[in-house]
Amino acid sequence: MRVTFRRPDPRDPGRPVYVISVAASIVSVHPRTLRIYEDAGLVCPARTPTNIRLYSENDIRRVMWIRHLTQNLGVNLAGVRILFELEERLGTRILERLYDEGARDAEVAPAAEADTTPEPSPA
């Protein structure tokens, strides 16, 4: 397996930086919930050599997607899994289309929490 060497770019959205408590506070959920998402295979944060979870910016956005789908659109975790798998298979950003619908339903102005459209971490 060819592993590309990335020099430590502090702005690399794929770089693992947040421990679970920080990640949880960013997305406003209980750390327990993040572990559940991981057990469900919906997000896979990196680990330090000593097994500590480290969430990247991409992981955070992915979790934000899960929250959007579950809280605003009412989809359960099984549905989220299907949508993620589907997006990966189709190689399309199908979820972006859902964002408009969600914004239409919920007047809660999701842009308040994320100025950039949430985007699941690419494969």
Added chain:
Amino acid sequence: MRVTFRRPDPRDPGRPVYVISVAASIVSVHPRTLRIYEDAGLVCPARTPTNIRLYSENDIRRVMWIRHLTQNLGVNLAGVRILFELEERLGTRILERLYDEGARDAEVAPAAEADTTPEPSPA
């Protein structure tokens, strides 16, 4: 969109034929459940001039998809709605890909799909 005049072809899969009790027995659900699906906007059976529901073959398959997604894949109705909307927007048969997952059996070539609609877990 092509609005064609259909002569009363008894085999037209879009032709409304089953009353709710028959449709319910075909897909093995309570009639109550079919009405719930309709209220949720997941299936829209035709009506007689006197307001009686008539399900077509396409409606039946659609309900079968709902059952497959909910019972086998654990998706809730909100998730089903998203998937249906997505399929309609993309104009793609994205759901067919999900069926493979449910029955990951053989690696046989993508089958020359006999009729345009898939049949989930045919009993």
Added chain:
DNA sequence: CATACTTGACAATGGCATTGTCAGGTTTCT
């Protein structure tokens, strides 16, 4: 007239999502 359909309501059951905590152990920081 009897049977099956319509809508609307109410309820019971079971399952899932989320939060929360506790225990025993490890890592990190001061």
Added chain:
DNA sequence: AGAAACCTGACAATGCCATTGTCAAGTATG
């Protein structure tokens, strides 16, 4: 070293959802 935060696994409470089931009052059909 000691405190704080992490790890896994388990257990529980709350609340919502899906499904089935029934009842009532009204309409349709043979």
